[in-house]
Every structure is written in C-alpha cells, then in structure tokens.
Amino acid sequence: MARLIRPTWAIRCVQSGCKTLFEVAKLEDGKQQEVVCPNCGEHYVYPITEEDEKNS
Structure with missing residues (x-):
C-alpha cells in the first residue's frame, strides 16, 4: 500500500x-x-497565530 507523505512539523510536548x-x-x-x-494526551492547537500569542 502506498503511503502519502505530507509536509509536517515536529513539535515537542511542553509538559514537564x-x-x-x-x-x-x-x-x-x-x-x-x-x-x-501521543504520550501524555495533552491537547495543543497548531500553528499558533500572532493573535493567540498576544492573548497569552
């Protein structure tokens, strides 16, 4: 079976x-x-927008 390869980002969970x-x-x-x-179940929204950064 063929696998589709999409552009991806690597992100790191920030839980200590x-x-x-x-x-x-x-x-x-x-x-x-x-x-x-996939390890701890923490939820994230990506990518972070400039508006999200200003509100945090």
Whole structure:
C-alpha cells in the first residue's frame, strides 16, 4: 500500500514529565488544527497565530 507523505512539523510536548517529540501535518495558511500528544494526551492547537500569542 502506498503511503502519502505530507509536509509536517515536529513539535515537542511542553509538559514537564513528558517532553515527547511528535509530528503534525502542516496545514494551509490560516488554518489551525487541534493535536494531542501521543504520550501524555495533552491537547495543543497548531500553528499558533500572532493573535493567540498576544492573548497569552
């Protein structure tokens, strides 16, 4: 079976006990996705927008 290869980002979980590095699909500009760390289950929204950074 053929496997589709998409552009991906590698992100690291920021939980102090986890720090797992995992891949997420790179989306079109302006789109975000919710991803879950496969090790600890922490939820993230990527990519982070400039507006999200200002609000944090």
